[in-house]
Amino acid sequence: MARKNQTLGEFIIENQKDFPYASGELSRLINSIRLAAKMVNHEVNKAGLVDITGAVGETNVQGEDQQKLDVLANETFINTLTNREIVCGIASEENDEFITIKGQKNDHRNNYVVLMDPLDGSSNIDVNVSVGTIFSIYRRVTPTGTPVTLEDFLQPGNLQVAAGYIIYGTSTMLVYTTGHGVNGFTLNPALGTYYLSHPNMKFPEDGHIYSVNEGNYIHFPQGIKDYIKYCQEEKEDRPYTSRYIGSLVSDIHRNMIKGGVYLYPSTSKSPNGKLRLLYECNPMAFIAEQAGGKASDGYKRILDIKPTQLHERTPFVCGSKNMVEKVESFMK
Numbered sequence: 001m002a003r004k005n006q007t008l009g010e011f012i013i014e015n016q017k018d019f020p021y022a023s024g025e026l027s028r029l030i031n032s033i034r035l036a037a038k039m040v041n042h043e044v045n046k047a048g049l050v051d052i053t054g055a056v057g058e059t060n061v062q063g064e065d066q067q068k069l070d071v072l073a074n075e076t077f078i079n080t081l082t083n084r085e086i087v088c089g090i091a092s093e094e095n096d097e098f099i100t101i102k103g104q105k106n107d108h109r110n111n112y113v114v115l116m117d118p119l120d121g122s123s124n125i126d127v128n129v130s131v132g133t134i135f136s137i138y139r140r141v142t143p144t145g146t147p148v149t150l151e152d153f154l155q156p157g158n159l160q161v162a163a164g165y166i167i168y169g170t171s172t173m174l175v176y177t178t179g180h181g182v183n184g185f186t187l188n189p190a191l192g193t194y195y196l197s198h199p200n201m202k203f204p205e206d207g208h209i210y211s212v213n214e215g216n217y218i219h220f221p222q223g224i225k226d227y228i229k230y231c232q233e234e235k236e237d238r239p240y241t242s243r244y245i246g247s248l249v250s251d252i253h254r255n256m257i258k259g260g261v262y263l264y265p266s267t268s269k270s271p272n273g274k275l276r277l278l279y280e281c282n283p284m285a286f287i288a289e290q291a292g293g294k295a296s297d298g299y300k301r302i303l304d305i306k307p308t309q310l311h312e313r314t315p316f317v318c319g320s321k322n323m324v325e326k327v328e329s330f331m332k
């Protein structure tokens with residue numbers, strides 16, 4: 001039973017029995033993510049003081065200008081997970097290909113793969129607006145002791161064994177699920193310890209916040225345009241409030257606490273939208289569903305999509321159950 005203010009370390013050990021293969025491997029993996037997040041948090045907090053803002057002058061596989069903090073966060077998570085010998089493979093939004101981790105004994109003996117968006121909300125790094133890290137964990141499908149293959153990463157989201165995010169905001173929080181509800185831990189920077197500040201987080205079934213980049217309005221499908229008009233109507237409990245931070249993690253986190261819906265629809269320019277199915281949509285959808293919310297591409301459940309490519313994108317609608325269903329009703 002989750003106890004308010006217990007430490008993340010205690011919580012992980014006490015809830016290890018929930019994991020199907022409770023060997024401690026997944027607990028050690030979440031502990032490694034906790035450690036890497038602290039290191040990234042340390043750098044994020046001093047952005048502007050030291051030279052970690054701005055671009056590195058490289059373009060990543062997404063066609064985006066890589067920010068220095070994208071690279072730093074990516075390296076920090078990859079090095080931590082590799083050095084602690086805790087995964088057999090890593091896929092990152094910042095890397096073209098997946099990384100095979102064979103382990104010190106070259107025996108490929110670990111059983112989990114991690115897929116991650118090391119720094120989410122990159123456009124907000126230089127302007128001191130909250131950013132995040134998103135992670136998704138699967139048990140491998142290829143035999144232990146053999147090198148991981150693409151198959152291990154292209155699993156549908158409904159097979160995730162754990163997922164979560166870290167938000168580097170007014171406070172730093174780690175929010176995650178292992179399929180037994182969603183819990184949020186706040187970092188006490190003075191002690192370097194995470195405490196259970198938000199036990200059993202729940203998406204309110206309804207809300208009054210909609211989060212979408214309305215700058216793309218003219219390129220949206222008619223159903224999305226109609227839904228935005230619906231949100232703005234002076235009727236019943238509307239108009240809703242428009243809130244858009246431009247960091248997926250922060251927009252979803254706020255809406256989970258207050259009730260709301262986040263949309264990154266397809267546009268005539270990018271028919272599959274912008275967000276990455278494996279690194280962003282699957283983990284946030286798992287969190288949303290575990291918190292009683294919902295996540296779809298406007299038509300079908302995100303977690304049932306069978307991925308075909310490492311960096312594929314999908315339209316994304318995520319949040320309070322009744323609000324997501326309302327969007328879907330406009331898309332029909």
Ligand SMILES: O=P(O)(O)OC[C@H]1O[C@](O)(COP(=O)(O)O)[C@@H](O)[C@@H]1O
Binds near residue numbers: 119121
């Ligand atoms: O500026 P836009 O087109 O509204 O996109 C904002 C969205 O893009 C993202 O920044 C994409 O994530 P990355 O920063 O990891 O590339 C989301 O966090 C955010 O919701």
Ligand SMILES: [Mg+2]
Binds near residue numbers: 121
């Ligand atoms: Mg992102």
Ligand SMILES: [Mg+2]
Binds near residue numbers: 093117119120121122
């Ligand atoms: Mg990113």
